[in-house]
Amino acid sequence: MPASPSTARAINDRLALRLLQQEGPLTAGQLKQLTGLSRPTVADLVERLTAAGLITVVGESGEQRRGPNARLYGIVxxxxxxxxxxxxxxxxxxxxxxxxxxxxAEASVPIGGDTGTGPAVEQAVAAVERTAKEAGADRLHTLGIGAPGLVDPATGDLRDSGGLPAWHRSLAAALQERLSGTRVTVENETNLAALAEQREGAARDRDTFVLLWLGHGVGAAVVLDGTLRRGASGGTGEIGFLPVPGTASLPSSSDCDGGFHSLAGAAAIGVLAAQHGLPVPATMDGPGAAVVIREAVAEVTAEAVAQVTGEAGDSGAARPEAGGLAGSAGSAGPGSSGPEGSGAERPAERFLHALADRIAIGAASVVAVLDPGCVVLGGEAGQAGGPVLAGLVEERLRRMSPLLTEVRASTLGGTAVLRGALLTARDRAQEDVFGHQNRN
Known part of the structure; x- marks a missing residue:
């Protein structure tokens, strides 16, 4: 059954708006070429969207030809x-x-651990209001929030999670009350990071993958066939609670100590680095763990380059890329498979081997259940490890699992949560703004 004229117009409008959002400003001729629509149909939709205040002329194409240049249309x-x-x-x-x-506009606001719930919420809300004012926004259409912990898939509320500040659970309601008319949504931080990596980062060519978040804590996000999977209670990917060997106890329903968190969380990374004689920052959070890993990778990389360059002499041998060092770092010999070290000689290299052993334990469990084909090491620590750490983990997975799995380093790191929250907010706002036009 053919679509009605109004339905056809709505479909064409949405197609044109999506192209303008993805490609940037386009001429009517470019819209015709990309949509396959006729010239009169494109002219009608351009006029319709301009009258609705959704698109406007933002410049000229600059094409060298006789007559005036074609107008470039962009989203308002x-x-x-x-x-x-x-x-x-x-x-x-x-x-x-x-x-x-x-x-x-953007800003960051520290909130001390001894700050009460009311003052903490006020600081966070005030930060949003100040940033909106700085951006010249009289009103916010949509606000996307990324937070640690479980988000109830039925209500969208942040559930009570052990170890997290109480003000987290009060923030969304306070923002909704204070920002009248703003749509406020909450999503788990690791899920948002995965969406960002899929749209803008390391997993852009993957419909199925797992993001393993390595920051202050650990977590995972699962994307299967292009769809983010949240689970019955919103808890898909709570890998910090995964019971693993190498810990002194088992995790409980309210405390992930003794689970994978105790092997790969920031505090555990700090202890592991100190055991290998590496300097450790005073604050071992996600950025602190990233500093330790980044410095270890830099040291191993520099030593490998120096070694190869020295061996090459005047032969003109190619200088190795950083990504190629994972293989050499992963060949330390029989002692490299233990959870606390390897046969590598240098402290930085031993540390990276031991860390890769730990990360692989959690990754192997996920791979065995889901067979995602790709694991992205996300968060600040995952990004800091780069292709060197990713290569070490991949080498261990090849030994531990028959399922072929590529391991990649995040390209967004700790910024992925904010990018994912913005992408989600933008999608929902555009759906509302563009959909409202189609309903008129």
Whole structure:
């Protein structure tokens, strides 16, 4: 049954708006070419969307030809303003953007662990309001929040989770009350990071993958056939509670100590580094763990380059890329498979081997159940390890599992949560703004 004229117009409008969002400003001729629509149909939809205030002329094509240059049409970016909020145990990061996702203002606000729930919530809400004002936004259309812990898939509320500040659970309601008319949504931080890596980061060519978050704590997000899987209670990927060998106890329903968190969380990484004689920052959170790993990788990389260069002499041998060092670092010999060290000689290399052993324990459990074909090491620590750490983990997975799995390092790191929150807010705002046009 053919679509009615109104339905056909709505489909064409959404197609054109999606292309303008993805490709940027386009001429009517380019829209015709990309959509396959006729010239009169494109002319009608351009006129219709311009009259609705959704697109406008933003310049000229600059094509060298006789007559005037073709007009470039773009989405009216200030039609709606969006905000994204990354909620951490020690504070918040916030940014405000326009409808096409261009960042207009951003800020970070630390919140001390001894701050009461009321004052902490007030600091976070005030940070959003200040950032919106700085961006020139009179009103926020949609606010996306990324937070640690379980998000109830039925209500969208952040559930009580052990070890997390109480103000986390009060923040969304306070923002909804204070920002009248703003749509406020909450999503687990690791899920948002996975969406960002899929859209803008290391998993852009993957419909199925697992993001293993390595930051202050650990977590995982599962994307199967292009769809984020949250689970019956929103707990898919709570890998910090996974019972693993190498810990002194078992985790409980309210405390992940004794689970995978105790092997690969930031504090555990700090202890492991100290055991190998490496300097450790005073604060071992996600960024602190990243510093330790990044310095270890840099040392191993520099030593490998120096060794290869020295052996090459004047032969003109190629200088190795950083990604190729994973193989050499992974060939330490029989002692490399233990959970606390390897046969490698240098402290930084021994540390990276031991860390890869630990990460592989959690990754292997996920791979055995889901067979995702790709694991992205996310978070600040995952990004800091780069292809060297990813290669070491991949080598261990090949030994531990018959399922072929590629391991990649995050390209977004700790910023992935904020990017994912913004992408989610933008999608929902555009659906509302563009869909409202189609209903008129």
């Amino acid at each position: 970016a200030d039609r709606a303003h969006l905000a994204a909020l990354d909620v951490r145990t020690g504070g918040v990061f916030v940014l405000v953007s326009d409808l096409v996702g261009r960042v207009l």
